[in-house]
Amino acid sequence: MTTLFTILFDGVAYGMLLFVLACGLAVTLGLMNFVNLAHGAFAMTGGYVCAVLVNNSGWPFFAGLPLAFVSSALIGVVLERALYRHLYTRSHLDQVLFSVGLVFMSVAAVDYIMGSSRIFIKLPAALEGQFDFFGVGIGRYRLMIIVICGLLTVALQLVLARTRFGSRLRAAVDDPRAASGLGINVPQVFAFTFAFGCGLAGLGGALSAEVLGLDPYFPLKFMIYFLIVVTVGGSSSITGPFLASLLLGIGDVAGKYYVPKMGPFVIYTIMIVILIWRPNGLFGRTATR
Amino acid sequence: MTALPDLSSHALASARWRPAEIVFWVLALACAFLFPSRYLIMTDIVRLALFALSLDLILGYAGIVSLGHAAFFGVGAYSAGLMALHGVINEPVIALVAAGLVATVLGFLTSFLVIRGVDLTRLMVTLGIALLLEALAERYSDITGGTDGLQGIEMQPILGHFAFDMFGKTGFFYSLIVLFVLFLLARRVVHSPFGLSLRAIRNNPLRAAAIGVPVNRRLIAVYTLAAFYAGISGALFTQTTALASLDVFSFERSADLMLVLVIGGTGYLYGGLIGAVVFKMLQEFFSTITPQYWQFWIGLVLVVIVLVGRARIHRWALWLPNLVIRQFAGRKAVVAIPESDAS
Numbered sequence: 001m002t003t004l005f006t007i008l009f010d011g012v013a014y015g016m017l018l019f020v021l022a023c024g025l026a027v028t029l030g031l032m033n034f035v036n037l038a039h040g041a042f043a044m045t046g047g048y049v050c051a052v053l054v055n056n057s058g059w060p061f062f063a064g065l066p067l068a069f070v071s072s073a074l075i076g077v078v079l080e081r082a083l084y085r086h087l088y089t090r091s092h093l094d095q096v097l098f099s100v101g102l103v104f105m106s107v108a109a110v111d112y113i114m115g116s117s118r119i120f121i122k123l124p125a126a127l128e129g130q131f132d133f134f135g136v137g138i139g140r141y142r143l144m145i146i147v148i149c150g151l152l153t154v155a156l157q158l159v160l161a162r163t164r165f166g167s168r169l170r171a172a173v174d175d176p177r178a179a180s181g182l183g184i185n186v187p188q189v190f191a192f193t194f195a196f197g198c199g200l201a202g203l204g205g206a207l208s209a210e211v212l213g214l215d216p217y218f219p220l221k222f223m224i225y226f227l228i229v230v231t232v233g234g235s236s237s238i239t240g241p242f243l244a245s246l247l248l249g250i251g252d253v254a255g256k257y258y259v260p261k262m263g264p265f266v267i268y269t270i271m272i273v274i275l276i277w278r279p280n281g282l283f284g285r286t287a288t289r
Numbered sequence: 290m291t292a293l294p295d296l297s298s299h300a301l302a303s304a305r306w307r308p309a310e311i312v313f314w315v316l317a318l319a320c321a322f323l324f325p326s327r328y329l330i331m332t333d334i335v336r337l338a339l340f341a342l343s344l345d346l347i348l349g350y351a352g353i354v355s356l357g358h359a360a361f362f363g364v365g366a367y368s369a370g371l372m373a374l375h376g377v378i379n380e381p382v383i384a385l386v387a388a389g390l391v392a393t394v395l396g397f398l399t400s401f402l403v404i405r406g407v408d409l410t411r412l413m414v415t416l417g418i419a420l421l422l423e424a425l426a427e428r429y430s431d432i433t434g435g436t437d438g439l440q441g442i443e444m445q446p447i448l449g450h451f452a453f454d455m456f457g458k459t460g461f462f463y464s465l466i467v468l469f470v471l472f473l474l475a476r477r478v479v480h481s482p483f484g485l486s487l488r489a490i491r492n493n494p495l496r497a498a499a500i501g502v503p504v505n506r507r508l509i510a511v512y513t514l515a516a517f518y519a520g521i522s523g524a525l526f527t528q529t530t531a532l533a534s535l536d537v538f539s540f541e542r543s544a545d546l547m548l549v550l551v552i553g554g555t556g557y558l559y560g561g562l563i564g565a566v567v568f569k570m571l572q573e574f575f576s577t578i579t580p581q582y583w584q585f586w587i588g589l590v591l592v593v594i595v596l597v598g599r600a601r602i603h604r605w606a607l608w609l610p611n612l613v614i615r616q617f618a619g620r621k622a623v624v625a626i627p628e629s630d631a632s
Contacts, residue, residue: 101591108585268421
């Protein structure tokens, strides 16, 4: 029974992490309909920035996290303004090619600068080890992930649903023409959203160094996971991707524990079945855009 | 009603062999005698060209964007390898066709998944199938040899006469002949009414359905055919290199393939062939400058191609040949790429 709870706990932590990593993609892919396979590259950037700051410059871990966010967001906004915005109206094939090119470049560049081996971020002592909670082993680091990601999720939902910026974003996504007719600066909204999504990915990348492992092939290895979160979750709100990440996280951890030999087989099969059954995702809108 | 004879004569005219095409194949054959020391890389190019031809059939003619075409390549490679290893079918040509048929069966079965849904779902499903097969091959490593790959494949002589030599001469001519035969078949297919209906589907599926084209059945047919081609190219890979390992299924293989096709241009069959030559030469060039980091430059090429625009690049590339033709033949350019908005 306690193993079940431990699996559940680890799965939730993993899922939350995936959500923070992928929710930027949920906006670009799900809402703006841009196939951005390079999303993992932004996460990797954040992770490496945090690693360099903490390991080499001796920054405290909690100061490295915001910096990971800021650096990824900055790179995101520069790339969006310089390159991505030209491709919003292009075909999906062009978008796929472009983002695959970016992935290849980022992988080789990080390999060149940082070396190809997996890196770790030095954690403060308070986050190491685990404690017992009614017989269930709770990892401190994973608990922190759940807390941070949970807060972020609530904040995101509030921003999207309650603030003026949130309603602007939803309007811009639903109908860019009508939105700009109403005086909403659509390119600015998109650029800001894109940068914010990249920042979240960077933060997720920094957090995931301990759990998922951080090496130059990160964008390729986890690309499929991000895509699963978005396509299975659908794009109607952030609740869909959130539930999908939790499902994916718990499913993956449980799968690795109970049927370790099947590897990622279970996840891919489930994804294909769900996509065949509901091409717009589990929680997607029925109308295709 | 008067449009009908026009249409058929137009289709016939476009199906006729042009001088440039004959020159292309004569050049390809000439390469075999011009560079006798480079057989291995040229075999590599031919294999890649066949693989790209396969993707062109579904991407250029039917508009299906696939991120997991390596699935069929891998299945073909492993079937050919296993057949040679366990002595099921020893004769390479029959084994080649058999491996292609295995991939065809897989293509037929998965085509039902692919025709459902829109672009994004297709991307995910094709990618998922390739990853699934990779995971399966890793799981059953006692059959596939896992990360080490299949060891000790011995190839029998082709048709019992032509043994594979260590310089790759036999392998090259074998691959070139296979490519040529399959190219002829593909050329026949895309210029047939079937091929024309595929183009109609690519341009507008709804309209194609409205004029009576059975959209789903055509897509299943061409997807299955493309799987056969990819399987054959995978089998060629195993037969000419005598190895098959997990990386036949890798995402990089599928992604590189898209780059090959994009360099050459989609929707006129020669794109994959020209793209394969250019891609391999670029790869050689980049890996002599930076052996470990050539992927960076390949990525840069992709980004630049997309940003400049695929149609515009082809116009630049064809500027000189077209100028020459205009000067000497005094007519409009014949070397034109019908660049499509494959989306």
